[in-house]
Amino acid sequence: MLVDHDRGAPSPGALEALTAARSLAGKLGTRVEAVLLGDRALFDMHGEELSAVSAAYGAVAVHRGRHEFLADYGPDAWGAALAAFVDTAAPDAVVAAGTDRGAEAMAQLAARCDLPLVANCVDVSPNRTQADASSGAATGGTWHISRIQWGGSLLEDVTLTSTLPLLTIAPHSIEAEPCDGAPASAAVVDFEPDLGPEVQQTLVRDRVTLAEGITLSTAPVVVSGGRGVGSADGFAPLEELAELLGGRVGCSRAVTNNGWRSHADQVGQTGTRIAPEIYIACGISGAIQHWVGAMGSKNILAINIDPEANMVTKAGYAVIADLHEVVPAICDEIRRRRDRPG
Numbered sequence: 001m002l003v004d005h006d007r008g009a010p011s012p013g014a015l016e017a018l019t020a021a022r023s024l025a026g027k028l029g030t031r032v033e034a035v036l037l038g039d040r041a042l043f044d045m046h047g048e049e050l051s052a053v054s055a056a057y058g059a060v061a062v063h064r065g066r067h068e069f070l071a072d073y074g075p076d077a078w079g080a081a082l083a084a085f086v087d088t089a090a091p092d093a094v095v096a097a098g099t100d101r102g103a104e105a106m107a108q109l110a111a112r113c114d115l116p117l118v119a120n121c122v123d124v125s126p127n128r129t130q131a132d133a134s135s136g137a138a139t140g141g142t143w144h145i146s147r148i149q150w151g152g153s154l155l156e157d158v159t160l161t162s163t164l165p166l167l168t169i170a171p172h173s174i175e176a177e178p179c180d181g182a183p184a185s186a187a188v189v190d191f192e193p194d195l196g197p198e199v200q201q202t203l204v205r206d207r208v209t210l211a212e213g214i215t216l217s218t219a220p221v222v223v224s225g226g227r228g229v230g231s232a233d234g235f236a237p238l239e240e241l242a243e244l245l246g247g248r249v250g251c252s253r254a255v256t257n258n259g260w261r262s263h264a265d266q267v268g269q270t271g272t273r274i275a276p277e278i279y280i281a282c283g284i285s286g287a288i289q290h291w292v293g294a295m296g297s298k299n300i301l302a303i304n305i306d307p308e309a310n311m312v313t314k315a316g317y318a319v320i321a322d323l324h325e326v327v328p329a330i331c332d333e334i335r336r337r338r339d340r341p342g
Contacts, residue, residue: 002082002096002105003034003054007072008046010053012218013097015176017169018057021095022179024124025058030092034059034186037081039071047188055186058179062186063089069195073101074203077195079108084193086113086164098168110166118160120148120170148173172275172296214248216265221247222276222297224267225255226290228283228304228323232260237327238282244334250274252284268293282323286311303327 001021004014018032025032034054038046043064051062065081082105086094094109096102098120110117127142143160148170216222223242225235235249242249250267251260267274269289275296282303284290291314294300302315303323312318319326 001032001034001059002078002094002102003036003050003059004097004099004102004105005036005038005046005050006101008038008042008050010050011097011099011101012176013099013102013169013171015053015057016171016174017095017097017102018054018059019177020121020124020169020174022058024093024095024126027124028092028126031060032058033061033063033089033091035063035065035082035085037065037070037078039068040066042071051186051188056178057176059186062188064188064190065193066190067193067195069199069203072204074199075101075104075108076199076202078105079112080195080199081193082106082109083112084195085191088191091164093165093167095167095169098170102168106166106168113164113166115164115166116160116162117166117168118145118147118158119168120173121167122146122148122155122170122173124165124167171273214246216248216250216267216272217274219248219274220277221245221280222250222267222274222278223247223280223282224250224252224284224294225282225323226252226284227254227258229255229260230283230324234324235261237324237331240331241280241327241334244331247276252290253287266293281311281315282327284311285309286314 001018004011021032036050043066047064054062063085065085067081069077070081096106103119106117123146125144127144141161141163143165145158145160147156147158149156221242223238225238229235238249249265251265253266253268255261256263256266263271266272267290269292271293273293273296278299278301279294279297280301286309300315301317302312303319303326304312305320305322306312307320
């Protein structure tokens with residue numbers, strides 16, 4: 001299991017993938033072992049924390065690939081390091097999160113090993129014969145998999161025949177859950193992959209911070225506006241509501257096309273995929289591309305004048321009214337309750 005991390009901070013997708021890998025290991029009758037990639041300095045600073053998190057989510061061993069070319073993320077370097085690990089460890093399957101890093105690294109691994117990669121999986125079952133049921137061993141190299149296709153609008157059932165299944169787990173398709181009774185730490189094994197200078201052709205050299213604090217993808221509350229907001233200025237009440245709720249403001253593609261907000265705020269298939277505790281969709285019709293980005297939300301409240309709008313029919317809660325009246329009223333009520341004595 002490749003644990004996708006950013007300079008020592010595991011991604012939420014990695015924790016989801018560890019949870020999925022734990023389930024798959026149970027079906028196989030085997031165990032989860034994590035793979036972490038970095039250089040000596042990264043592991044000196046974050047190694048214990050990364051190992052502890054991996055153990056908390058079910059990994060019984062942590063393999064730390066150390067090399068100077070792994071000081072920061074690079075798809076070629078990560079793929080080559082994974083290929084070196086697979087060559088010596090002979091795992092039953094390799095799983096990673098369907099994040100940008102996870103998908104790139106696994107694609108590199110698949111190319112280097114000349115094996116198929118099945119991306120965005122939501123359910124994986126190895127084929128087992130009756131004779132092997134007691135041991136849990138997978139047979140025949142056949143795996144039955146359900147995965148997300150067409151940006152989330154289609155669930156595809158596939159059969160994979162491979163000597164080594166390579167899988168990525170669809171983001172937000174499983175709730176990340178620590179393992180009950182997990183040990184405080186996992187066994188740590190260091191390895192040093194033989195990486196040539198050619199793997200440095202794509203490496204992260206610098207970063208630019210676009211926004212401080214919570215991001216659209218991590219916000220617990222997202223308040224989004226669509227064409228029904230009417231203008232760039234019309235987002236002011238949505239900004240106020242998001243601030244009162246400790247969230248972020250998003251928007252639909254129609255809004256970015258009209259130039260009302262930046263593409264960085266767009267929720268959807270070609271924007272950001274979100275999974276907040278609540279998504280408040282204001283004046284958004286809910287085209288399939290937008291729904292793909294929002295469907296991971298735990299709860300959805302739609303505010304729209306059209307009771308037949310796709311977002312309204314899919315939402316758990318809906319207010320059929322003018323958002324320009326409803327959103328300010330919600331803000332007023334939140335402030336009133338907060339100011340009330342006692």
